Amino acid sequence: MTDAAYTLVYDPNPAGKASVSEFRALLEKGTDESKIDAMKQILVTMLDGNPMPELLMHVIRYVMPSKNKELKKLLYFYWEIVPKVESDGKLRQEMILVCNAIQRDLQHPNEYIRGNTLRFLTKLHEPELLEQLVPSARACLEHRHAYVRKYVIFAIYTIYTVSDHLIPDAPEIINDFLVTETDPTCKRNAFVALGNVDRNAALRYIQDNVAALSTLDPLLQLAFIEFIRKDKAPELRTRYIALLTELLDSPSNAVAFEASTTLTGLTSNPSVISLASTRLIELVNKEPDNNVKLIVLERIEQIDNKNPGILEDSTLDILRVLSTPDLDIRKKAIDLALQLTSSRNVDDVLKLYKKELQKTVNSDADKSVDYRQLLISAIHKTALEFASVTATDVVDLLLEFLPEISTVAATDILAFIKEVIEKYPDLKSTIITRLNSSLHEIKSGKVFRGALWIIGEYSTTEKDIQNSWKSIRECIGEVPILQSEKKKHSDVEETQEEDAQSTHKPVVLPDGTYATESALTIEKIKKEQSRPPLRQFIFDGDFYTSAVLASTFVKLILRFEEVSKKADVLNALKAEGMLTLVSILRVGDSYYVAKKIDEDSAERILTAITYIAEGEANKKLLELAFLDATKDAFKVQLAAEDKKKAKRDAAELQKHRQEVDDVVHFRQFGKIDNDDVEDSDLSAATGVKVEEDLSSRLNKIVQLTGFSDPVYAEAHVKVHQFDVVLDVLLVNQTTETLRNLHVEFATLGDLKVLDKPTTQNIPAHGFFKIQTTIKVTSADTGVIFGNIVYDGGHGLENKIVILNDVHVDIMSYIKPGKCSENRFRTMWDEFEWENKIAIKSNLPSLKDYLDALLAGTNMACLTPGAVIGEECQFLSANLYARSSFGEDALANLCIEKSVDGPIVGHVRIRSKGQGLALSMGDKVAAIARNTNKVKVTHV
Structure with a gap:
């Protein structure tokens, strides 16, 4: 093993190092400035693994006599890492000269040189060197400057630790120094040293200062807390808890934080845990530093995981941190609140979410959209967990904001409403009524299509069907659409002609200016611009929404025919539906729309008209296709999501599961060494230690x-x-x-x-x-x-x-990730680099190729497993992965397979940077090559 390096220095130019002879020349003939540069290079070279022991005498001769402060500081860095012993373990002879120089610096009149030298002694571990320095170090105990005294106490502690016979009375020296010292930093260092060399003396000092505990310096209070954390005497636990409880009221946030975390580790008493948690929550709301807020929130989460149920009453206090603009803090606070929300506080929590959601609607901040998305997700999860209490209120709350928020957030709201209306049929009529009232305010085609699907699937009563039909008709406006638009345009043209004829007669306004437009023209233009939403989608060329509208008409008519015997109303609905759809087809081929209707949408609308007009012949088949199949597919999707959630919950439960016959260990019943405790804690935190297989x-x-x-x-x-x-x-x-x-x-x-x-x-x-x-x-x-x-x-x-x-291999840095559908689509639109790879594979099935692709690229499939069937000859799936550096990799797989032919198709990969897209494309191509290898079965 190599010697440990105590000082890490960044090397900006690892290839341009000088040789030993060049270093010698720089040290011999250079000025102090050149010696400083040379010493920095020498230190970096030594830390890179080249000890250069032959330079030691040159450093002693040409650097050690210098009085330059910066050079002397670098010199002590050099003494830390230079080899001090020979290969046989004996001290090098040159170190005697070094020891004499250190001894002189310990007696130096400059307090900073003396303090820096004492700090170096704390890193020295050779008893032969320390033995000669003990008298000089002891003399520094009474130095007038606190900078020297705060290091001398640690130097004495280090000497005693290395070899206690060098200074056998170190505990008495440290104790006497602690009693007489007045500087806070020196007292803190002395107590830390005393706690390590003489536990009983440290306990006596704490007992002597209990009465004045609140008046002590925060540094000393922190030292007390650290001593209590390390001391494991069960007989003193009650006193320790009382002492730490008193320190919770310290004006120092650092002391309060350490006291709170130490308390939660000492006891599981609910009242004490609640008191410590309350103090941590106060720190979250008072501390301005965002990093501190995140750390404290994580500690509160750990307390809740260890003591479930205790922090429920503090949920609203934790959510006060939502006033912080940082999105990470808000996300952490909301995640914690989701764990703490119960049936007792769910109403208050939802009111707070509603208040915050209202702020995001009225805010122009850059991150308001992401924060709004976060709040909607929190409301969604809360409502699903406490549906019997909150579902109705939550739906009303979310539908209230539906017209005012972005398309992504509104799509999430509709997805949540679909899930609620499917799981809780009693709320069906209420939700449909509320959705119908919000329909005319929706400005996004994607959101409107989602609303139409809900209305078509869940309007099951006669009243709901008629109200839904009325709301949809109001969103279309006057029909036939083409004739009404021609009439509007002719009126506007006539008005413009009248205005043009009257231009020779200028109109003078009350303020003395000339009017350039007549009020009638402005009114006509405003009326043209304020079209109902569905009508506006048609004129903007969004005929996909019109195709969804056609399917909705068919569903409502089939459903009305099931629940009502009113033939006249049914015929009226059919006639009005066909008139509307034919009107859409005609206006789609006119020059009034932004773009002509596409063939697919026109075919779907024509098919819907045929079903409405001639549906009696195939009524059972239509009911199966329009009323049963789509809802069954949605139920399968929900069941798949519920199954995933149940699997995650079971895995989480299994993680914390304990067998009834497991041995229970009580630390208080036996003496456990510190090392054993630390090892067991480390193993528990990091998991099972796995030995590396040398093969x-x-x-x-x-x-x-x-x-x-x-x-x-x-x-x-x-x-x-x-x-x-x-x-x-x-x-x-x-x-x-x-x-x-x-x-x-x-x-x-x-x-x-x-x-x-x-x-x-x-x-x-x-x-x-x-x-x-x-x-x-x-x-x-x-x-x-x-x-x-x-x-x-x-x-x-x-x-x-x-x-x-x-x-x-980049696969070492690519990990499967999870991503919502809306987030995936947003990133897909934002990322500019795309790599498209053609596929031709001989694998037996589409599912086999998907599995091979996931294994080879370390990506996760976002498409629900229920959608990927074995019997289908086509497969389309979205894949997602995230690198260790925070880079997102998106992929879309589209493949097909004929009965006897190979799998063909393509994979489109998108990322923010070009390198990742190209690298992932190479992996996909390699997978295709590997799957096409010919296997020899026999010769």
Whole structure:
């Protein structure tokens, strides 16, 4: 193992390091400024793995005598990491000179140099060096400056920890120092040291200061809390709880936070937990820092998971944080409130959501749309969980905002209403009535189509059907549409002619200006612009909505025929429906619309007219197609979603399940070492520790050079979350020593080499291992290449061995993700990079190809499983994945298969960046190639 590095320095130029001889020249002849630059380079080189022990005497001779403060600070960084012992474990002779210099700095008149030297002693772990420095360190205990005293107490503690015989009276020294010290930082450091060396003395000090606990400095209060957290004496738990309860009222937010979290770990008493949680909720609402708010909310969530039901009464207090404009905080607060909502507080929570939703409608903020979406989702989940209490109120609330919000949010509302109306038939008439009243205010074609589907499927009574028909007719306006529009346009043209004839007679307004338009013309224009919504969709060229309207007319007529015997009303509905649909067809071919009607919509409308006029012949088939099939498909979709939810709930329950015969461990009944407790807590937090299978490393080894090359090299590629580590084995296959051998790596793509392997001499047939780290910044295909360079013999030029390329697999950074349909469609429209790959595969079924595609690309299928059937010859599915760097990858699969032919189709991949789209396309193409390989069954 290498020595631990205590100071990490970023290396901006890993390839441009000087040699040892160049460092020596810089230290010998340079000025203080050049020595500072040289020392920085030396530190970075040493931290990269090259200790350069031969530089030690030059540093002692040419750097240590300098009085430059910055250079002296760098010098102490150098003492931290320089090798201080020989290979046999004995202290190096040069360190005696270093020890003398440190001793002089401990007696330096400048308090900052003395304090910096004492801080260095806390990182020194060689008893031979510390033994000579003990008297000088003890003399600093009475220094006048607090900067020195706050470090000397930790220095004494470190010396005692390394070797207690060097300063056996350290506990008494620390205790006396704590009693007499007045500086808050020094007292805090002294108590921390005392708690680690003498627990009983620390307990006595806490007991002596209990009466004045609230007046102590926050630093010392935090030290008390940390001591209590580490101390596991069950006999003192009651006193600890009382002490921490008093610290909850501290004016310092840090003290209150630490006291609250420590209290929740010490006891499960509901009253104490509630008190600590209330203080944390106050911190969330008072603390201005958003990061602190998120941390405290996470801690409150942990408390709720550990003590369910205690925080229900605090739900509204937690939701006060919604006044914060940050969306992440709002999302965290709403997620927490969803866990805490119960039948007792659901009404108040929904009122608060309604108030916040009203704010988003009237707000022009950039994130108001996302926040509105978040609120609607929260209302949706709350209403489904407490439907018997809140469904009616929630539907009224959401339909009230339906015309005022965006298309995406309104679509979510309609999806929720469909789910509620299917699961709770008693609310059917109420919801249909409320939806009919909001129909004329809807301005989005997609939302209107959703409303038409609900009306057509769930208007089951005679009254509901007639009211729905009336509302739809009001949204169409005057029919026939073409004749009424011609009449309007002729009236406007006549008005314009009259205005043109009267232009020679200018009209003077009361303010003295001339009127340019007549009131009649303006009124006609306004009347033209204020069309009913369905009529406006028709003139805008949205004939898909007209096709949905045709299906809705057929459903309402078939349903009315089932529930009513009024033949005259039925005939009137049929006549009016056919007149409306024929009118739409005629206006669709006129020049009044933005674009002509498409063939598909025209065919569907004509088919609906035929069903209305001649439906008696195939009445049973029509009822099956229009009244039963669509609703059954929706029920299957809901059942699939419920099954997924039940599976997730069962998995969550299984995670926390305990068998009745499991052993219950009580920590209070036995003495447990700190290390054992920490190990068990770590295991519980991270899961079961899995040992790495050494044989699996063979699958990740890449050969970099050939067996006949002078240097054989192979690398084990280890992929972490944001970097790639190459463990390279070098073998000298010659009979000569290869001098100054080093490996140079370079990259293509969003990769960056972080460190440069050191130069080494490899003896004949010798082995050597190096390690380098490659930083990965995006899920893009990357290539690592390089070469091996070593000195040629007898003055010849350097010899080079070219390495094979190492390709970084992006699948290590792609993970399946979940995404709503609306979010998927929004991103699909926003992302500009698309990669379309043609598919031809010999797999036996469409489902097999989908499974192979999901396994090969690490994507998740967003299309419900019930929609993907085995008997169908066509398959269309949306796929989604998310990279470790926050990049979204979208894919749409469209394939078909004939009876005996191959699977053909295409995959469209979209992403925000070009690299990810191309990389995923390569994976899809590779899957297609692998599935087309010919399998030899016999010879």
